[in-house]
Amino acid sequence: MKVRILVSFKDSVLDPQGQTVKNALHTLGYAAVKDVRQGKVFELELEGATKKEAETLVPEIARRVLANPIIEKFDWQIIKDR
Amino acid sequence: MKVRILVSFKDSVLDPQGQTVKNALHTLGYAAVKDVRQGKVFELELEGATKKEAETLVPEIARRVLANPIIEKFDWQIIKDR
């Protein structure tokens, strides 16, 4: 099974990378871009885990390891069932 | 409209970050994790763009600015219609 975990800054935290990308896009003339937030994505290949198991395992991994709860939030989904 | 762009190394390119995270997860006992790939995610707030316009604009931005086509690939989707 393959799962995807998105980790990004909480809205209250300034995201200097996103800001810089936004500025760069404006310089290039992409005025339609009003805001940019940059985060990380992890794709995990899980072996021998049921959907149910993944539902406890993945948030645990995300909380414990992949995200820093002081500044980051995460979101995840299964992208390949098996 | 809000779009999400995922940028990650092409499959054949070494992903040292993903490898290191995988090893860390193994050390912590998450043996079910067979592989980890790490990438970047960008969320762009677009103003005044139709879906059709986004379909040319977003890949262009991704190719030109967000991803390095020599080693990275990207994927995108609309996550909020308006």
Add this chain to the structure above:
Amino acid sequence: MKFGVVQFPGSNCDFDTFHVLRNVMKRETALLWHKDHDLQGVDCVVLPGGFSYGDYLRSGAIARFSPLMQEVKAFARAGGHVLGICNGFQILLELGLLPGAMIRNKNLKFLCQHVRIRIENEKTDFTRAGRKGQVLRIPIAHFDGNYYAPARVLKDIERHRQVVFRYCDAEGNITEEANVNGSLGNIAGIRNREGNVLGLMPHPERASEALLGSEDGRTIFASLILSLERRKPARRPVRRERARHD
């Protein structure tokens, strides 16, 4: 007294810190291996700078899980002194021994340069050899030194006088320009509430020999020696700071 410098895979200021503590400050110093469980009876644990685990996930994020860090955590909770320099500071934040987090420098570039920091609190075990308001010239070298804490936490830190160093100009003024990495409140170093754990981004070990341009960093090591040699540390239990993880 005896110092212990922890070596993680990817630490790169371990030998520097060891060199300064042993050859400049002339104190017994041990290298502590991250896979061990043995603190070798040291009086102060130093987490050195570097790129533990390549800083690949987040700075300091993986090192906090190493076996030795479980001992360091217990040591700190029992009142043992812990000094985290640069990556060591980041590890202490990730570990939850100090409050807050680090994000990328505001200019999104690695910064290596001499900066000035002001001693905000001279009544700590890490600064007692200095004076209040004293300006130290010490180098920084980091990519993620932009200190962040939620407003509520920040208020707490200030109220308990946990800010030990702030970035300042040559005259000791706390200015936006002096705040090279964008840290909230110009914060360069903080301690825990109990006062036995300190983290700072600047590298005192790089400013401990006149030959290298500054000796101001010795103030911090000298303070520790002063504090720890005067009295064997009272091993009072310590409340857990902003508990999280595990």
Add this chain to the structure above:
Amino acid sequence: MIDKKTLDQHGLTEDEYGLIVGMIGREPNLTELGIFSVMWSEHCGYKSSRVHLKKLPTEGKHVVQGPGENAGILDIGDGQVIVFKIESHNHPSFIEPYQGAATGVGGILRDIFTMGARPIAVLDSLRFGPPDDPKNRSVMEGVVSGIAGYGNSIGVPTVGGEVYFNPCYDLNPLVNVFCLGLADKDKIFYAKAEGAGNKVLYVGAKTGRDGIHGATMASAEFGKETEHKRPNVQVGDPFKEKLLLEACLEVMDRGRIVGIQQMGAAGLTCSTTEMAAKGGMGIVVDLDKVPQREAGMTPYEILLSESQERMLIVASPEKVAAVQEVFAKWDLDAPVIGEVVEGGRARISFKGEVVVDIPVDAVVNLCPAYNRPSRAPAVLPNPADLPPLPLPGDYADVFLKLLASPTIADKEWVFRQYDHMVQVNTAFLPGADAALLRIKGSKKALAVSLDGNSLYTRLDPKTGARIAVAEACRNLVCVGARPVGVTNCLNFGNPEKPEVMWQFEQAVDGMAEACRAFGIPVTGGNVSFYNDTEGLSIHPTPVLGIVGILDDIRKAVRPGFKATGDAVVLLGENMEELGGSEYIRIVHNLEAGAPPAMDLEREKRLQEFLLEAMGAGLVRSAHDLAEGGLSVALAECAFHGARKTGCEVDLTDTFRPDALLFGETQSRIVVTCRPANLGRFLKMAAAGGVPAKSIGRTGGRDIAVRQQGRELFRVPVEKAYRAWKDALPNFFKVRT
């Protein structure tokens, strides 16, 4: 089976193919052909350069190892040696600036620690197109952060280097990285496979399909599909390299291995055959045991992959377990993949079948060398080429313009991104004439400088190369160090063009002459040909890396003015030379004329004298004159000095003021002394046959230069400083 097309794709000629068939006694299979193609490539085989490099002096009483190993080694006394080398990573850095530059650092670091030395310093020599073009800026940003990303992480300080800008590098930037290591003399290791029965171990990253060179790919099995899978760009993993570094130094320190070689260009192929050839042995390798990152790799791919962060180790069978134990401590696997055997052949098997069986000597040592035709360009530049140049109306204006020229401007924007202090040895931070590193536990220090002005070499390759050697040495002498050894990186265009070959020959001649004159051996280097894009060659760019020793670090001298009221002394002689100067390039838009003359004897006298005067404690500061000439040198002395002290200078020379202020006449140094020492200093100079003139005083807030009493310009130090300081960052300001 091997046809002309396949040969072309492998960059081999029919004659070369004939040689190969003769040497192995049959037609090679495709994998074997691949091996020959990389090992006999220009990059690995030095086909076009070898006959010329022979002219370089390589002997000296301190030389422990000259060219021919991963890096050169010099004895510095007290049981210690220094190990150093420079490498180019030009093409990869253009394709992918960040990773190209990062892996360039990774490669040169491995060259150094492979020999048992701990890398203690990196320097980088960079050449880009002008930064007003966003494309050049983005290459530069990528390269600089790539060098930072790798070097900082692994914990080797990047203590110096140089950055030049010229449109000839628009499509072909140059990234040359130098590394210096320190080792105990009795713990040096070589890339030698000795002792039949000894085991061959593979350590480090897994082998992937990366970096298999486009030019060496062939045959139907490499279609579009596989092409797509095989990026030429490798991604560096500095964390893995740090583990490798510590683990390798630890096994070496414990004396557990016989030989060791890094896998750089041509990967496994190069390391296995080279180690066998150097040990006069053969080698068997089982490719199935090679750790692989991707499924379904062919022997061709495994052998030619240039995946980074890999090493090959030879150890006796009894020590294998002990070696593996050290690597395990650092979380690295070290599987045995083969064995050293008698007989001088490389026998490589895959899935139970022998896929390669060739004599290692043929691959490693018998690559043909060519004396390629060379021809001087039809029109040689000469001083008369310079059209009559109008004198500028406002010298202050030109002065400020030169200070802000990217080539001359402050490079802090670059080196602030490099950790230049880790390892706590950096006594002189970037910005001084040379980087200065203390050696812990001794009074000695090491100084390093990289140098190469390609405008000079374009106008006159021989003189340009002599100047590069002289100037790098002068930089070392200015901090008080005595030059002891040379490495060099020769960046040139396509050697099949006779004009390029001529430039190369001339440059090597010039370099050889200068190194002989200064009595410093060349212990290694690197040649990068084919720096051509869209038919245009870069300016010939030899980059010299010279290392010096200072016996007592307390005697080191800095470039900045020390105090108000010191005497400013100009060593050397002013001449009316404007050819090849940054001034005529910037102000008159000309790359023309002859470069300044280089009299090696005069230069040598100058350097000897300065060292002597420093030894006598007469020198307060010293700074060499280079791009921008006297005016820029004075400004730099002011910028680096205490409290930005200015100076008042009066010159007696009667020629054109612009040549006096901005000309780049060689063999000149600005020195300051205490007024009380001036007489002694000048007398000593006269005795040493070195022209020396007291030209003014330090002090005040201005830099002011007069010619025979007439003021040419007077500019506040602060104003000059801002022009110099802000120029580069201004190009990179985030525009919102």
